[in-house]
Amino acid sequence: MTAERKVLRMNIREYRKPEYTVDDLFLRRWSPRAMSGEEIDEPTLRSLFEAARWAPSSNNNQPWRFIYACRNTPSWQIFFDLLAEGNQIWAGRAAALIVVVSKKTFDSGKPSITHSYDTGAAWGSFALMGTLMGLVVHGMQGFDYDRAKSALKVPDDHQVEAMIAVGRPGKKEDLPDHLREREFPSPRKSQAQIAAPGVFRF
Numbered sequence: 001m002t003a004e005r006k007v008l009r010m011n012i013r014e015y016r017k018p019e020y021t022v023d024d025l026f027l028r029r030w031s032p033r034a035m036s037g038e039e040i041d042e043p044t045l046r047s048l049f050e051a052a053r054w055a056p057s058s059n060n061n062q063p064w065r066f067i068y069a070c071r072n073t074p075s076w077q078i079f080f081d082l083l084a085e086g087n088q089i090w091a092g093r094a095a096a097l098i099v100v101v102s103k104k105t106f107d108s109g110k111p112s113i114t115h116s117y118d119t120g121a122a123w124g125s126f127a128l129m130g131t132l133m134g135l136v137v138h139g140m141q142g143f144d145y146d147r148a149k150s151a152l153k154v155p156d157d158h159q160v161e162a163m164i165a166v167g168r169p170g171k172k173e174d175l176p177d178h179l180r181e182r183e184f185p186s187p188r189k190s191q192a193q194i195a196a197p198g199v200f201r202f
Contacts, residue, residue, distance in 0.1 A: 029131040030185040031138040033090040033114040035167030040095040051129030057118035063103040063156035064122035084142035138165045
């Protein structure tokens with residue numbers, strides 16, 4: 001295992017303290033920015049999409065869609081240019097950039113209330129698979145949604161949800177100082193802040 005890959009195998013419990021029993025996979029999933037700039041092959045990328053493919057959804061609608069560009073391909077610059085400047089600083093070393101889209105209707109044409117919720121479930125599976133594979137997987141809202149819709153020809157019955165950067169782990173020393181300081185797994189709110197019986201009381 002390379003030094004870079006060990007970054008994702010750190011003693012995660014030094015950073016994250018679960019309140020109840022949970023598999024370490026869920027603690028190890030975080031969103032680094034340091035990537036090596038290496039390419040990843042098509043089967044590796046397809047394994048991430050395969051994990052997303054099996055996510056649950058309302059009426060098995062499977063509303064998630066992933067539009068992507070790999071580095072050193074003709075579409076790469078289109079996707080890179082969608083990113084906010086702050087994300088371009090580090091995401092330029094990704095192996096793939098992905099725009100996540102959800103279909104707002106069922107195949108019958110009836111509106112789907114849970115299209116974003118269901119697509120979020122697919123993203124979660126995608127991210128956890130990336131953790132299992134030792135990859136960096138970083139979701140973002142820092143990009144131009146309107147330009148993404150136009151440039152990628154997303155139809156009106158679909159909604160642009162987020163972008164993802166995927167790559168091989170890199171060295172945090174290669175990041176700018178202000179990002180290097182943030183390159184560690186973040187904590188979480190307590191269970192008391194997110195789950196309560198009865199009525200809304202947060």
